[in-house]
Amino acid sequence: MATRIATLGSHSALQILKGARDEGFRTIAVCEKNREEPYKRFKVADRIITLNSFKEFPSVENELISENAIVIPHGSFTGAMSTEQIERLKVSYFGNKKILKWETDREMQREWLKKAGLTLPRIFRNPEDIDVPSIIKFYGAKGGKGFFLAKSGSEFERKIKEHHGKAYIIQEYIVGAPIYIHYFYSPLNDEVEVMSFDKRYESNVDSIGRIAAKDQLDMGLDTSYNITGNVPMVVRESLLPEIFRMGEAVVAASKAIEKRGIFGPFSLETVITPDLKFYVFEVSARIVAGTNPYINGSPYTDLKYSEPMSTGRRISREIKNAIASNQVERVLG
Ligand code: AMP
Numbered sequence: 001m002a003t004r005i006a007t008l009g010s011h012s013a014l015q016i017l018k019g020a021r022d023e024g025f026r027t028i029a030v031c032e033k034n035r036e037e038p039y040k041r042f043k044v045a046d047r048i049i050t051l052n053s054f055k056e057f058p059s060v061e062n063e064l065i066s067e068n069a070i071v072i073p074h075g076s077f078t079g080a081m082s083t084e085q086i087e088r089l090k091v092s093y094f095g096n097k098k099i100l101k102w103e104t105d106r107e108m109q110r111e112w113l114k115k116a117g118l119t120l121p122r123i124f125r126n127p128e129d130i131d132v133p134s135i136i137k138f139y140g141a142k143g144g145k146g147f148f149l150a151k152s153g154s155e156f157e158r159k160i161k162e163h164h165g166k167a168y169i170i171q172e173y174i175v176g177a178p179i180y181i182h183y184f185y186s187p188l189n190d191e192v193e194v195m196s197f198d199k200r201y202e203s204n205v206d207s208i209g210r211i212a213a214k215d216q217l218d219m220g221l222d223t224s225y226n227i228t229g230n231v232p233m234v235v236r237e238s239l240l241p242e243i244f245r246m247g248e249a250v251v252a253a254s255k256a257i258e259k260r261g262i263f264g265p266f267s268l269e270t271v272i273t274p275d276l277k278f279y280v281f282e283v284s285a286r287i288v289a290g291t292n293p294y295i296n297g298s299p300y301t302d303l304k305y306s307e308p309m310s311t312g313r314r315i316s317r318e319i320k321n322a323i324a325s326n327q328v329e330r331v332l333g
Contacts, residue, residue: 003323004028004046005316006069006091008054009039010076012287012312015295017044019313020072023320028069030060054080064091070332072315074287078104094315095264095286096333102257103285106139106169116253118246118268118280122172127160128153132172136160139167144202144225149173159222171281176273179235180290183247184314187263187330188321192247194240195265195311196298198290201229232293234300242278250283263331264318265291265311287311 005020009031017027029045070092150156182195255261269282297308
């Protein structure tokens with residue numbers, strides 16, 4: 001039976017399924033009840049399987065195996081299942097599952113990025129040590145919800161009260177331009193590609209600048225970073241050499257920490273300071289939603305491919321190339 005491409009109906013599924021169709025695959029969307037509509041309306045799925053919750057995903061595994069499906073992971077996947085649950089899945093899975101724990105465990109992630117020689121914001125293990133403006137982030141927080149800023153230990157103690165019991169990390173806040181870099185690494189031809197860039201559109205932080213500072217104070221506003229969408233962008237061209245270098249360093253370091261390393265799409269979340277230094281505060285070891293503006297390709301994929309190439313489509317292209325050269329196991333984890 002021909003290979004099918006399956007993913008969860010959320011996050012970047014429209015792009016993944018459309019890209020799979022463009023590469024000639026039939027597609028399956030596994031949706032949560034009452035959230036099937038976009039996948040029907042945009043006609044990207046040949047089949048829709050409905051679950052009460054994504055957490056029930058293991059219950060459709062055998063069905064997907066019998067459909068000869070390859071599952072493409074994205075952010076909702078890692079949100080719905082633990083790393084261990086994902087590792088136990090038997091259905092074909094695009095990407096290296098073993099790298100997931102290096103993303104979800106913030107300490108391990110830091111070790112990976114340091115090994116790649118990247119510049120990271122400082123971490124404060126003890127709130128009393130906070131001596132610069134810092135951002136407090138919760139583990140597994142969905143899209144930055146609830147993150148807050150603190151300039152001192154006492155401000156931290158006052159604000160953390162609302163979030164009691166949640167695991168967090170305190171990171172130096174880097175003032176600069178946030179830029180999210182989208183890469184794709186192909187193990188078949190050993191090349192790191194720059195696919196695109198985005199910046200985020202977050203509530204309420206992206207509208208605070210519309211209010212005068214005096215009114216902000218009067219209103220007693222606190223910033224929050226709940227993601228609502230992504231804005232496409234291009235970078236200053238002279239930054240590209242460093243961007244390629246960082247992507248290659250992350251791939252090389254991934255091979256040092258985990259035998260097969262990372263392959264497929266990944267992203268670096270960075271802030272560029274006024275002296276044009278990149279601070280990397282996170283790596284995502286999978287497709288990120290910031291690639292969604294580029295269903296029809298980005299300026300960078302346009303330079304490389306003479307056809308619309310989204311990151312979703314690039315995944316299916318990789319699978320197609322792997323199947324054609326009899327090495328599909330090289331892109332499965
Ligand atoms: P995250 O969920 O880690 O992507 O972060 C959510 C938001 O916080 C994004 O707008 C980031 O730009 C911002 N952010 C996260 N960490 C830092 C940092 N260390 N310095 C400045 N901004 C940050």
